[in-house]
Amino acid sequence: MPKTEELVVADLGAGTGDLLFFLSMQFKRVYAIDFSEKMLNIAKEKFIGKKNITFKQGDIRDLSKLGLKLDIAIAINSILCPSINDVNKILKEVYDSLKSEGLFIAIFPAMEAVLYHSLLLYENELSKGGDEDLIIKNINRRVGKEYCFIPGIFRDKDEKQKFFYKFELERRLKNAGFKHIKFKKVYYPWGQHGDFESFPNETMMWDWFVFAKKI
Numbered sequence: 001m002p003k004t005e006e007l008v009v010a011d012l013g014a015g016t017g018d019l020l021f022f023l024s025m026q027f028k029r030v031y032a033i034d035f036s037e038k039m040l041n042i043a044k045e046k047f048i049g050k051k052n053i054t055f056k057q058g059d060i061r062d063l064s065k066l067g068l069k070l071d072i073a074i075a076i077n078s079i080l081c082p083s084i085n086d087v088n089k090i091l092k093e094v095y096d097s098l099k100s101e102g103l104f105i106a107i108f109p110a111m112e113a114v115l116y117h118s119l120l121l122y123e124n125e126l127s128k129g130g131d132e133d134l135i136i137k138n139i140n141r142r143v144g145k146e147y148c149f150i151p152g153i154f155r156d157k158d159e160k161q162k163f164f165y166k167f168e169l170e171r172r173l174k175n176a177g178f179k180h181i182k183f184k185k186v187y188y189p190w191g192q193h194g195d196f197e198s199f200p201n202e203t204m205m206w207d208w209f210v211f212a213k214k215i
């Protein structure tokens, strides 16, 4: 791959632009893409005068419409739509928007971390004594109210958000055409991962950090 200062990168679902300063220092051109005008306006305010950042309001489900040819596409917790068809479409659009040898770097909410947290809840209740069947029934009801485990969907009132299993991500990325798919965990200190009850003496919860290549 050429030197980083020659590369074109896009921050997909850039939000308020937390990553943009770093990206603009490292890369030749940075596209900050988000469908929220409000988010983009906040980000733009922060980077007035930064000539190598281009802001584009657009939906990453239709990324190829923007006609970008990217060396690197980054999506940090922004592929969250609850529709599996939409997720698959985004991954394909990202693939199509990359140059050959291009890299996709992303963070996805981990469904396994939710299962892990449920196990901690279960064991915590068990340690206090009580009926095992009743404890598991209560935890199933409590967690099951918020999560649908087969498609990996979190629900809160009208809001829905996709979480991902590692095997699922691997399969979806492969189906989109990606190769050399690698995973790491991004750990979150207890208290920083949404509304999850903390277990400070236990290993932290995580999201999936993914690297995938277009060959």
Ligand SMILES: C[S@@+](CC[C@H](N)C(=O)[O-])C[C@H]1O[C@@H](n2cnc3c(N)ncnc32)[C@H](O)[C@@H]1O
Binding pocket: 012, 013, 014, 015, 016, 017, 018, 033, 034, 035, 036, 039, 058, 059, 060, 061, 075, 076, 077, 078, 079, 080, 081
């Ligand atoms: C949780 S925020 C993450 C923002 C940023 N990547 C970060 O790490 O701080 C998700 C962002 O993705 C954007 N987003 C979600 N779905 C999108 C889509 N289909 N097209 C464009 N932007 C999208 C949202 O508007 C929001 O700004």
